[in-house]
Amino acid sequence: MHTSPALSGHAPPGITEDATSHAVGPRTLRRGLQVLAALRDHGANGLGVTDLARYTGIQRPTIYRLMAALMEAGLAHPIAGTKRYRAQLAQEAGVAEADPRLRQTLPALRRLAERTGDAVFLVVREGDESVSLHREIGGYPVQILATYAGKRQPLGVGSGGMALLAALPDDEARGIVERNAAHLDEYGGMTSHEMLRLIENTRSRGYSVVGNHAVRGALGVGCALLDDEGVPSLAISVTAIIDRMPAQRQREIAGWIKAELARLQG
CATH class of the missing domain: 3.30.450.40 (GAF domain)
Structure with missing residues (x-):
């Protein structure tokens, strides 16, 4: 089930959205690209969340959020019958x-x-x-x-x-x-x-x-x-x-x- 998560969080009290976007946005984007690169490196076999965390050094809760955003964008997909994900191949798109x-x-x-x-x-x-x-x-x-x-x-x-x-x-x-x-x-x-x-x-x-x-x-x-x-x-x-x-x-x-x-x- 998908609930359309955003890539960046809401601004903390007292901090404007613009201020946080400069800090949070690029970091989240870099992490998302790390995850996507790891998936592409492993081709059709894909990777599970634990493996992604090990390859990228990103904590699993963050991996889950990034995977939700990548799947929403059509850049990654679950592999049927497994707990792994793979990157969307360009020719499929x-x-x-x-x-x-x-x-x-x-x-x-x-x-x-x-x-x-x-x-x-x-x-x-x-x-x-x-x-x-x-x-x-x-x-x-x-x-x-x-x-x-x-x-x-x-x-x-x-x-x-x-x-x-x-x-x-x-x-x-x-x-x-x-x-x-x-x-x-x-x-x-x-x-x-x-x-x-x-x-x-x-x-x-x-x-x-x-x-x-x-x-x-x-x-x-x-x-x-x-x-x-x-x-x-x-x-x-x-x-x-x-x-x-x-x-x-x-x-x-x-x-x-x-x-x-x-x-x-x-």
Whole structure:
């Protein structure tokens, strides 16, 4: 869960913000760059907070704050199923920008983020995986940044991926679940049986609702856009803390997403 931490603290009593920014700002920036450099040095394997503290000499509580800021900026990401983080690779950062599906949907994503106040995600399918192309952050103070541009995970783990998976023919969907079965436990204890149940629920409901799997304490609602042949081409999802997602609001958000998808289709 993310609460949009600032890189620098508030000014102490009797000291102006300008005065503290000259002292605190550069020091915080240098520390953030130290952490980012350490992550980049370790490539795809990444580092945990304890390792980062050892490499940089920065205390762990500060590491946590810096990591939150780096993740908010899209410069670092958690490695699924581990307690490590890795730096965002430059070639990954350009993937979403070059994808025509993002250009097509970006206005809709921004409207949904403004309307819901929550984080909105654009997700597509690649084989047995879902790939996040973009996230748009809403205005509510607590944002669930469940994924980031370029992140891959088994199709169906998140609400966007589940919307795509459930829109596939049954045999194809079951085959994907079977092939991904060995990796599902890394996502909040997800099982093949639970995944199949979510597929059925999504089909009967008309939209996906996935909670407490990819991110604890979060719940997402997703809908897929189908092409002329009925094949899901992309999905849009909205994710928020569970307290903001009672059943009535889930239905409301699904309606908003469907309205935006209908506009895209038209």
